[in-house]
Amino acid sequence: MFIEPKILKGFRDSLPSAEIEKRGLIEKIETLFRSFGFVPIDTPALEYAEILLGKGGGETEKQVYRFTDNGGRDVALRFDLTVPFARFVAEHRVPMPFKRYHIAKVWRGENAQRGRYREFTQCDFDVIGVDNAGGDFEILLMIDSALKALGVGDATIRVNHRGLFNQFLTRLGVQEKSGEVLHLVDKLAKVGRGAVLEGLTKTVGGAAEKILDFIESKGRFEDVLAKITEMAGEKATVHAERLALLHKFMKDAEASASLVLDPSITRGLDYYTGVVYETFLNGLPEIGSVCSGGRYDDLAGLYSKEGVSGVGASVGLDRLIAAQEALGKPRTQSSYVHVVVACMDEAMFGVYQNAARKFRDAGVNCEVLLKKTDKLAKQYILAEKKGAAWMVVYNGGVFTLRNLKTRENKSFQSAEEAVKAVLSGGVERELRKNDAFS
Amino acid sequence: MFIEPKILKGFRDSLPSAEIEKRGLIEKIETLFRSFGFVPIDTPALEYAEILLGKGGGETEKQVYRFTDNGGRDVALRFDLTVPFARFVAEHRVPMPFKRYHIAKVWRGENAQRGRYREFTQCDFDVIGVDNAGGDFEILLMIDSALKALGVGDATIRVNHRGLFNQFLTRLGVQEKSGEVLHLVDKLAKVGRGAVLEGLTKTVGGAAEKILDFIESKGRFEDVLAKITEMAGEKATVHAERLALLHKFMKDAEASASLVLDPSITRGLDYYTGVVYETFLNGLPEIGSVCSGGRYDDLAGLYSKEGVSGVGASVGLDRLIAAQEALGKPRTQSSYVHVVVACMDEAMFGVYQNAARKFRDAGVNCEVLLKKTDKLAKQYILAEKKGAAWMVVYNGGVFTLRNLKTRENKSFQSAEEAVKAVLSGGVERELRKNDAFS
Numbered sequence: 001m002f003i004e005p006k007i008l009k010g011f012r013d014s015l016p017s018a019e020i021e022k023r024g025l026i027e028k029i030e031t032l033f034r035s036f037g038f039v040p041i042d043t044p045a046l047e048y049a050e051i052l053l054g055k056g057g058g059e060t061e062k063q064v065y066r067f068t069d070n071g072g073r074d075v076a077l078r079f080d081l082t083v084p085f086a087r088f089v090a091e092h093r094v095p096m097p098f099k100r101y102h103i104a105k106v107w108r109g110e111n112a113q114r115g116r117y118r119e120f121t122q123c124d125f126d127v128i129g130v131d132n133a134g135g136d137f138e139i140l141l142m143i144d145s146a147l148k149a150l151g152v153g154d155a156t157i158r159v160n161h162r163g164l165f166n167q168f169l170t171r172l173g174v175q176e177k178s179g180e181v182l183h184l185v186d187k188l189a190k191v192g193r194g195a196v197l198e199g200l201t202k203t204v205g206g207a208a209e210k211i212l213d214f215i216e217s218k219g220r221f222e223d224v225l226a227k228i229t230e231m232a233g234e235k236a237t238v239h240a241e242r243l244a245l246l247h248k249f250m251k252d253a254e255a256s257a258s259l260v261l262d263p264s265i266t267r268g269l270d271y272y273t274g275v276v277y278e279t280f281l282n283g284l285p286e287i288g289s290v291c292s293g294g295r296y297d298d299l300a301g302l303y304s305k306e307g308v309s310g311v312g313a314s315v316g317l318d319r320l321i322a323a324q325e326a327l328g329k330p331r332t333q334s335s336y337v338h339v340v341v342a343c344m345d346e347a348m349f350g351v352y353q354n355a356a357r358k359f360r361d362a363g364v365n366c367e368v369l370l371k372k373t374d375k376l377a378k379q380y381i382l383a384e385k386k387g388a389a390w391m392v393v394y395n396g397g398v399f400t401l402r403n404l405k406t407r408e409n410k411s412f413q414s415a416e417e418a419v420k421a422v423l424s425g426g427v428e429r430e431l432r433k434n435d436a437f438s
Numbered sequence: 439m440f441i442e443p444k445i446l447k448g449f450r451d452s453l454p455s456a457e458i459e460k461r462g463l464i465e466k467i468e469t470l471f472r473s474f475g476f477v478p479i480d481t482p483a484l485e486y487a488e489i490l491l492g493k494g495g496g497e498t499e500k501q502v503y504r505f506t507d508n509g510g511r512d513v514a515l516r517f518d519l520t521v522p523f524a525r526f527v528a529e530h531r532v533p534m535p536f537k538r539y540h541i542a543k544v545w546r547g548e549n550a551q552r553g554r555y556r557e558f559t560q561c562d563f564d565v566i567g568v569d570n571a572g573g574d575f576e577i578l579l580m581i582d583s584a585l586k587a588l589g590v591g592d593a594t595i596r597v598n599h600r601g602l603f604n605q606f607l608t609r610l611g612v613q614e615k616s617g618e619v620l621h622l623v624d625k626l627a628k629v630g631r632g633a634v635l636e637g638l639t640k641t642v643g644g645a646a647e648k649i650l651d652f653i654e655s656k657g658r659f660e661d662v663l664a665k666i667t668e669m670a671g672e673k674a675t676v677h678a679e680r681l682a683l684l685h686k687f688m689k690d691a692e693a694s695a696s697l698v699l700d701p702s703i704t705r706g707l708d709y710y711t712g713v714v715y716e717t718f719l720n721g722l723p724e725i726g727s728v729c730s731g732g733r734y735d736d737l738a739g740l741y742s743k744e745g746v747s748g749v750g751a752s753v754g755l756d757r758l759i760a761a762q763e764a765l766g767k768p769r770t771q772s773s774y775v776h777v778v779v780a781c782m783d784e785a786m787f788g789v790y791q792n793a794a795r796k797f798r799d800a801g802v803n804c805e806v807l808l809k810k811t812d813k814l815a816k817q818y819i820l821a822e823k824k825g826a827a828w829m830v831v832y833n834g835g836v837f838t839l840r841n842l843k844t845r846e847n848k849s850f851q852s853a854e855e856a857v858k859a860v861l862s863g864g865v866e867r868e869l870r871k872n873d874a875f876s
Contacts, residue, residue: 002741007485008486011484016479039457047445071547088451091451134790335477
């Protein structure tokens with residue numbers, strides 16, 4: 001019996017170098033989330049289809065992996081982390097305000113175009129149970145800090161306010177068309193002005209030009225805010241004040257992010273009701289928003305009588321990885337190892353591992369090679385490929401430490417002395433990441 | 439429309455305190471894997487059913503979540519990490535020997551008994567592409583080190599050799615019944631001597647007593663080894679030598695684990711061919727093996743023409759968590775936060791976050807509270823619940839730092855001075871884990 005080893009379309013394996021890169025990014029993001037006081041949660045990959053698709057239908061339903069389990073239950077794989085979070089909040093009494101992050105896989109049977117996978121990792125972070133500018137601002141600051149931590153260069157965070165936009169549509173008398181208008185407006189960057197104008201004219205007739213004037217407002221934050229507030233009328237004042245506060249907080253916090261008020265940002269999804277965010281890398285705007293989100297005010301509404309207001313965003317991990325590659329950051333790390341112990345005699349693995357343990361106990365990652373080679377040089381080459389900085393060769397009671405970069409050897413009477421020499425040579429986990437030993 | 443927020447039977451949410459505990463264990467295990475030079479990989483949750491069930495059928499098939507996707511493909515959720523690894527190895531050219539770890543969820547539609555979940559996390563680590571005592575020993579040492587790193591107290595690692603056992607069965611002339619015999623023997627601890635003897639007698643007649651004598655051998659490693667080697671006959675010598683080397687390496691490496699040669703350990707699974715391991719906590723043997731594995735010599739055989747020998751084990755994360763609770767280790771950590779900034783005025787979030795950023799930049803996790811309270815004391819209580827050690831109250835240009843344990847306050851003219859005071863007070867991420875501030 002032979003089975004061809006194939007993988008499903010739209011799915012992929014993660015080889016060590018890719019997985020090390022991905023984990024590196026996730027660890028940085030997670031450290032950041034924790035530093036803001038956010039706590040992790042997890043939910044099942046599989047849920048009742050009714051729970052996941054309650055609001056859904058349409059586009060979502062077509063993409064979902066849905067089936068009947070062995071117990072006859074109608075189940076589905078989660079397609080995002082927001083719907084399970086809503087169910088989670090309705091089911092558990094969490095202390096409010098509640099700041100949570102959730103980094104996990106989701107599945108969508110989308111057409112597997114370039115860069116679109118059917119299995120991908122989402123990194124969501126939300127504050128729920130409070131509706132004020134402090135919450136909106138915290139998410140904004142976290143987006144800014146996350147991009148800094150990931151070292152992807154300068155970025156521009158574009159914000160807008162869905163409530164203000166809706167107020168404007170109400171004033172124009174086209175509020176009942178808001179869903180269609182939002183969908184059309186959301187495509188501005190993709191399909192261009194002409195196509196949006198055509199679509200809008202079909203939908204709202206003469207109001208189309210005014211809507212375009214609104215969403216195309218450009219300039220300083222204060223100026224755009226003044227213009228769209230005036231267009232939206234008096235009832236929009238409360239939303240305008242929220243945006244003004246956000247802008248003020250950025251300055252007070254000495255945040256360096258470039259914050260732009262862009263009325264064309266609407267985030268197609270229906271559930272946003274307040275501030276919305278999209279984030280573009282200045283060096284690579286064409287890959288689209290790498291971190292998006294916004295405020296919603298009825299998170300758990302489907303599963304609970306109490307509406308819960310919240311604000312959050314999601315880091316586009318796969319886009320950021322693609323960005324790092326496009327920006328020419330090479331994926332160099334092939335392991336986490338600092339020191340490699342050579343294999344000279346297969347009867348000596350106990351001694352090799354004893355020496356290796358002394359490195360590990362000192363925080364130095366140390367691998368014992370498991371195969372003898374005809375020439376020791378082959379083991380040097382292998383160690384270098386792994387990205388190690390040093391090699392230990394044990395022979396006749398002597399530990400020889402080889403600096404794989406300078407090719408200098410130094411001998412010691414004990415493993416402890418070799419560990420000391422490596423430590424004084426400044427090996428630290430972080431150093432390797434900085435390519436000091438690459 | 440209202441949907442009852444319910445979760446599938448055998449599945450569960452992970453609330454922050456449980457998730458923080460779990461991530462803490464995973465981070466320790468992962469640090470250990472990396473320190474041995476192991477690299478991470480990942481594979482899809484969903485694969486062709488043919489790939490996952492190729493060898494399977496029977497018990498496995500009944501438990502698998504299998505369905506037809508929207509493209510008409512026969513697919514299934516992975517039920518372990520070994521089968522996907524075999525497919526991975528057949529599909530990718532990885533440098534051998536290859537040392538990998540894989541920490542990921544798997545799904546089995548098992549009867550949801552006590553402690554049995556349908557979704558759980560596996561932590562697998564394997565060395566493939568080399569068949570020597572050095573590989574067997576490395577896995578043994580990693581089991582020992584992992585349990586030390588997790589702080590679950592003393593453990594006993596029980597080993598045996600499937601090749602030696604099979605040689606013994608061959609000598610008895612019952613080798614064609616080895617599958618049934620292995621299944622029966624594997625149940626010794628669970629069902630007792632009588633039931634096993636009865637089953638064996640039905641299967642192999644008069645050989646039953648001899649098999650029981652073999653598997654019940656007890657005593658010093660050397661003595662048990664001498665006895666079972668003699669029982670298995672001359673052809674078992676090579677396997678006996680492998681076990682003797684393992685024992686020697688443990689001494690050479692000054693490993694402290696209690697290593698027992700236990701011929702009743704067979705690991706029911708068919709694919710093991712060499713050394714097998716099970717690990718029991720001395721303080722809690724009744725929960726069963728918390729880390730098991732062994733050597734197999736045809737990992738990718740189903741998907742490739744080349745047989746690949748390997749050895750590995752799997753850490754039973756859920757059992758270890760249950761063990762920590764049973765051993766009375768309280769789950770105390772409710773967040774990662776060290777310092778909390780009070781909310782005195784909702785117009786000041788920019789200033790609060792600016793101060794918080796200075797703590798974060800110094801490696802101190804700092805959360806800004808988002809809601810004013812009628813009394814400040816309520817915010818102290820909230821900060822304590824989060825497990826924070828300090829609170830910062832900003833008022834009229836002055837930063838007051840409150841030690842939440844001693845309830846002492848100290849005032850500073852700048853956030854930087856408050857950061858310095860906290861750092862000199864020795865706040866470190868690790869300290870909280872040691873309950874220094876609980």
